[in-house]
Amino acid sequence: MSLVQLRVPPADPGPGGGPLVDSQARTVRYLRVSLTDRCNYRCTYCMPQRPIEYGPRSAVLSLEEVGRLCEAFAQWGVERVRLTGGEPTLRRGLVDLVRRLSAIPTAQGTLEVVMTTNGERLEALAEPLARAGLRSLTVSLDSLDPARFTQITRRGDLSRVTAGLDAARAAGLAPIKLNVVALDGFNDEELPQIVRWAWSRDIVPRFIELMPMASGELFVPGELMLAAQIRARVAEGLGIALQSDDGAGVAGAGPATYWRAVGGAFDGRRLGTIAAMTENFCQSCNRLRVSATGQLHACLARDDTGDLRSALRSKDPDRLEHVVRTVLGTKRDAHGFNMDGSGGPTKAMVSIGG
Numbered sequence: 001m002s003l004v005q006l007r008v009p010p011a012d013p014g015p016g017g018g019p020l021v022d023s024q025a026r027t028v029r030y031l032r033v034s035l036t037d038r039c040n041y042r043c044t045y046c047m048p049q050r051p052i053e054y055g056p057r058s059a060v061l062s063l064e065e066v067g068r069l070c071e072a073f074a075q076w077g078v079e080r081v082r083l084t085g086g087e088p089t090l091r092r093g094l095v096d097l098v099r100r101l102s103a104i105p106t107a108q109g110t111l112e113v114v115m116t117t118n119g120e121r122l123e124a125l126a127e128p129l130a131r132a133g134l135r136s137l138t139v140s141l142d143s144l145d146p147a148r149f150t151q152i153t154r155r156g157d158l159s160r161v162t163a164g165l166d167a168a169r170a171a172g173l174a175p176i177k178l179n180v181v182a183l184d185g186f187n188d189e190e191l192p193q194i195v196r197w198a199w200s201r202d203i204v205p206r207f208i209e210l211m212p213m214a215s216g217e218l219f220v221p222g223e224l225m226l227a228a229q230i231r232a233r234v235a236e237g238l239g240i241a242l243q244s245d246d247g248a249g250v251a252g253a254g255p256a257t258y259w260r261a262v263g264g265a266f267d268g269r270r271l272g273t274i275a276a277m278t279e280n281f282c283q284s285c286n287r288l289r290v291s292a293t294g295q296l297h298a299c300l301a302r303d304d305t306g307d308l309r310s311a312l313r314s315k316d317p318d319r320l321e322h323v324v325r326t327v328l329g330t331k332r333d334a335h336g337f338n339m340d341g342s343g344g345p346t347k348a349m350v351s352i353g354g
Contacts, residue, residue: 018077020078026284026285026331030254031289031290032084032353033081033083034289034352035066035292040090040155042154044152045152060293063097063100067097067101074111079106079111081112082116083098083115085116088117089120102135113133114138115129115134118139122164122165123166127167136173136177139176141161141194152183175204178198178206180208182207183225184224191237192233206256209273210224227257227278240262255287256274257279259273282333283333294307295308296324299332302332
């Protein structure tokens with residue numbers, strides 16, 4: 001049976017019923033689903049230099065299974081699904097999957113489907129994805145210098161990414177966000193330029209603090225730029241003030257805190273910081289993550305998982321919900337990241353999509 005022929009069930013409470021609420025009274029409304037653990041880039045902070053051991057293709061969830069999974073989560077109150085990787089545009093059938101997921105009913109209408117990508121293949125895919133129902137897009141881009149961009153991605157072509165961003169804007173995808181991992185001594189001097197470039201294209205730039213994934217293997221403490229330093233560098237470089245609506249940032253649907261430029265030519269423009277290391281956002285976390293092989297992660301920073309793949313492939317109709325609610329019960333009140341690079345999970349970022 002093809003993906004587009006799958007029956008879309010009504011949004012009822014499901015066998016156990018009720019929203020997904022953890023022990024800290026946080027309600028899960030947001031699901032991140034990795035479609036593949038493979039990537040056409042080898043970003044230095046994301047993928048270890050050592051060879052990655054991939055399992056058999058049969059271990060990866062089929063698109064039909066992804067559809068069934070998202071239907072179930074929508075029944076339990078999830079309103080937004082973010083497709084990630086690895087690199088999600090490498091997955092065949094992506095456009096059909098977006099069309100399928102964007103038709104799933106929720107209490108608020110239909111599922112909001114968004115995606116994070118490196119943008120390498122976006123030029124050809126932006127318009128079909130927009131027609132299929134993709135709501136918005138986040139593109140990872142850590143430098144506007146072609147040589148530096150290739151250095152950090154180990155193989156990327158900056159011109160292809162910028163062409164993809166232009167195609168996404170032309171297709172009407174909005175908002176478009178730019179994710180930038182800020183690294184002291186690497187791209188720190190570029191941050192104001194990146195903001196100016198993004199704002200001139202109605203793109204919202206967001207700067208991410210380096211996190212100690214892969215047991216800290218890719219973490220260099222001296223490269224860590226703190227969110228406060230990032231905002232100060234941007235403000236100084238552009239000659240602006242940054243201010244939030246409530247003094248602590250404007251919350252979005254995910255982990256970013258947003259700030260607005262005050263006065264001058266950039267008045268009202270927004271940028272975000274994602275500061276897991278120094279401005280912990282765990283208390284407001286509304287997310288669960290599913291790896292390409294169907295492992296459910298309650299937290300990016302922990303290795304605890306639940307096996308959704310086996311549940312999906314079993315004949316027990318209640319097993320999937322049992323696994324989900326069991327994992328939800330393990331969701332901690334905070335991560336374990338430490339400033340020296342310890343306390344992180346063994347998994348690399350590429351395996352879970354951020």
